[in-house]
Each structure stands twice: as C-alpha cells, then as structure tokens.
Amino acid sequence: xxxxxxxxxxxxxxxxxxxxxxxxxxxxxxxxxxxxxxxxxxxxxxxxxxxxxxxxxxxxxxxxxxxxxxxxxxxxxxxxxxxxxxxxxxxxxxxxxxxxxxxxxxxxxxxxxxxxxxxxxxxxxxxxxxxxxxxxxxxxxxxxxxxxxxxxxxxxxxxxxxxxxxxxxxxxxxxxxxxxxxxxxxxxxxxxxxxxxxxxxxxxxxxxxxxxxxxxxxxxxxxxxxxxxxxxxxxxxxxxxxxxxxxxxxxxxxxxxxxxxxxxxxxxxxxxxxxxxxxxxxxxxxxxxxxxxxxxxxxxxxxxxxxxxxxxxxxxxxxxxxxxxxxxxxxxxxxxxxxxxxxxxxxxxxxxxxxxxxxxxxxxxxxxxxxxxxxxxxxxxxxxxxxxxxxxxxxxxxxxxxxxxxxxxxxxxxxxxxxxxxxxx
Numbered sequence: 001x002x003x004x005x006x007x008x009x010x011x012x013x014x015x016x017x018x019x020x021x022x023x024x025x026x027x028x029x030x031x032x033x034x035x036x037x038x039x040x041x042x043x044x045x046x047x048x049x050x051x052x053x054x055x056x057x058x059x060x061x062x063x064x065x066x067x068x069x070x071x072x073x074x075x076x077x078x079x080x081x082x083x084x085x086x087x088x089x090x091x092x093x094x095x096x097x098x099x100x101x102x103x104x105x106x107x108x109x110x111x112x113x114x115x116x117x118x119x120x121x122x123x124x125x126x127x128x129x130x131x132x133x134x135x136x137x138x139x140x141x142x143x144x145x146x147x148x149x150x151x152x153x154x155x156x157x158x159x160x161x162x163x164x165x166x167x168x169x170x171x172x173x174x175x176x177x178x179x180x181x182x183x184x185x186x187x188x189x190x191x192x193x194x195x196x197x198x199x200x201x202x203x204x205x206x207x208x209x210x211x212x213x214x215x216x217x218x219x220x221x222x223x224x225x226x227x228x229x230x231x232x233x234x235x236x237x238x239x240x241x242x243x244x245x246x247x248x249x250x251x252x253x254x255x256x257x258x259x260x261x262x263x264x265x266x267x268x269x270x271x272x273x274x275x276x277x278x279x280x281x282x283x284x285x286x287x288x289x290x291x292x293x294x295x296x297x298x299x300x301x302x303x304x305x306x307x308x309x310x311x312x313x314x315x316x317x318x319x320x321x322x323x324x325x326x327x328x329x330x331x332x333x334x335x336x337x338x339x340x341x342x343x344x345x346x347x348x349x350x351x352x353x354x355x356x357x358x359x360x361x362x363x364x365x366x367x368x369x370x371x372x373x374x375x376x377x378x379x380x381x382x383x384x385x386x387x388x389x390x391x392x393x394x395x396x397x398x399x400x401x402x403x404x405x406x407x408x409x410x411x412x413x414x415x416x417x418x419x420x421x422x423x424x425x
Contacts, residue, residue, distance in 0.1 A: 309335065
C-alpha cells in the first residue's frame, strides 16, 4: 500500500496579505489588523511582529505604530472571506482531494503521486495562488496531517532557506525537524498540555513521537495518543470532505458605543438573529430554541455591571427569520434593565436538528411550507443584490449602534461601487 501523503497550504499573514493585494504601495510597509470596534491586534504582517504583540489594545499602541511606520486596518471580513474563496478555488483545481480547514488553511491529499512530483506540484500550487490572487503561502508536506502541519510551520519559519515549501516525507528529514521543534508548536498541544508534557520530560516534538502512545491515551486523551502516532508517520486523521453541521450557531457583536435605551438593543438583536438564521439555512438545519443575552462592559470600575440571558422556546422547529427574530426580540425585552450602559448582545441558536431527524407529537404545529418559500426568496434576493437588501422591518440599513470600523479598507471584490481602480486620475 502506498504511503499516505498530505500537504497543508497556509496563507502567510492572511488578513494583512489581503490588505496588501489592492494596495501595492504597502508592499514593504508593516501592517496590523484590528478586532471588532478597532479593539486589539488580531493579525500582523511578518515585518510588524517584532514591534507589536497579538492582542495589544489599539488605543495603547497608537504612538508605537506611528513611530515604526505601521499601518492599521479595521477587520474587513467581506474582503477576507472572498479572497479565501478565491485561494481555495485555485488550490482545488490542482489537487485530487481538498479539506478547507480554516479561512486561510487547506489540507490536500497527494497519495499515489510519484515521489519527485509531489514537491514540484506544491511549488506550482504556491506559485499559482500567488499569481492568481496575490496571496503568499507556505506549504508543508508529510505522511500525516500533523506532520504536514509541522512542516508548514517550518516552511513559514525558514521561508528564505526553503522557498516556502518543506517536504519531510524522508524519515531522516522528518526526525531532524521533530528534534528542532518544541512540543508547544505541535498541532493541538496547548499551553496547559505543554506544561503537563514538559513535567514528563517531553519537551520536543521528537520526545512526543517517542513516548508510549497507550500511556499518553491513559494519562491524557485519545487525541494526544493520535498526535503522537501521527508524528511517527502513522496517519490517524482523514481529510474531512464535508464540513459537519454546527450544533449551535452564535452571532454576537460589541456595540460601537454604549447603549442605554431598549429600542436600539432590539434592533441589534434582530440584526444578529437575521445573520444567525442565514447560517442556519445554509446548513439546512432547524432550530428549536433561541438564547438571547445582553451585558454591560465588565472592566470599567465606574460602570454598574449587569449580564443576563434568556432561553426562548420556539413554537416549532424552524429556520424562519421572522419567527426566530420575534422570539429573540421578545426575550431581550424581558431581560433589559433600565440604568445600565450595555456593551454587547448575543443571539445563540440551540437545540438544532435536521429535517426529518426529530419526532414531534402527532398534532404538534410544524413549519408551514409557505415559510420555506419565503425564506428561499429572501436568500435568493440577498445573494444576488447584496446582504440586507431584503430584511425584517426592525433591522435598520445604517444602525447607529454598529461596530466601530474607522480604518476599514474598501470592499474591492464584493461591491461594485468599491471596485479597484487602475490608472492615472
């Protein structure tokens, strides 16, 4: 049987790279991307990493960014999502099997290809993605998904020496890398697990690979056991060709400013419910319950603290935006308390099921067929003419409570009025 071969293709500093694609003037300028409401740093280009730590609050580092010539951007998720889809489309066209692991990562299986062709194909993929999308990538190749992930880490860490591609199918090269990498860098080994492993004198990826798998399973979990086996080159994790349905769907945002009145909070909750329902229909699920919650800011000692949530029962399993929004808005009316400055609201769809997977009372009410037709029409219109074109009356087009994004770049690929312009003015 042929040795399994996996590769992980990971976009380098993805959010920052997306911002650079349409701003060639920033090709050599360090970049950071901020979280919702321009709160803290969530992404950095490689040349910004020596000066800025992940999670640093933006308001605290403005002077430092200015001093080092670092440009900050608000999160532009419409741009990042579209660029991700373009990258994945290019990769999928060049490989036999693909698993989209995250917005900027994809596993591919190359089992059966000639040994000399594997690295060449991966370099071709990297070049084609850069040529077609402008996004730089790193590629790691190994005989298991965990080894491919580790090789990808090496490809990005030593990019100049490797050309962005590292192949550790050869056992000698594999073992050399395992001995050079700390156990904390292994996929799935977090800080807490690292502390436990180091107490057992397991300090490198090599140490973990050599540890007794059954002891690891007994002392920790089957996940750690599989990780150790994968580091030895024994493939335990298959590609996931179909993304599993979520068991819960959440939509939450920090408000752009503190809110003290109920009407704008109801608008926000209705808006979040609409977004959650779109995700629900996308995976063709139905929802039986909705949890709505609100809270104040929790870190200002001068503000009164308040947080509360409520579970709302729905009349029947449904994906109808109107029914779910109505329940969420009625729920927030019950938990709202006057006198507080609210910072965040959340809508959580729980107790999800697929059509035909639940059994109700013979005389129980079910979702009307007309509701499914209405939702299909609404999704079709919004897909064609843009999100929010058709929406409940309680959701404003330009809400005053929306999150703050003062450094937002243009939606170069998803809005006609913001298409990239080339040429002298």
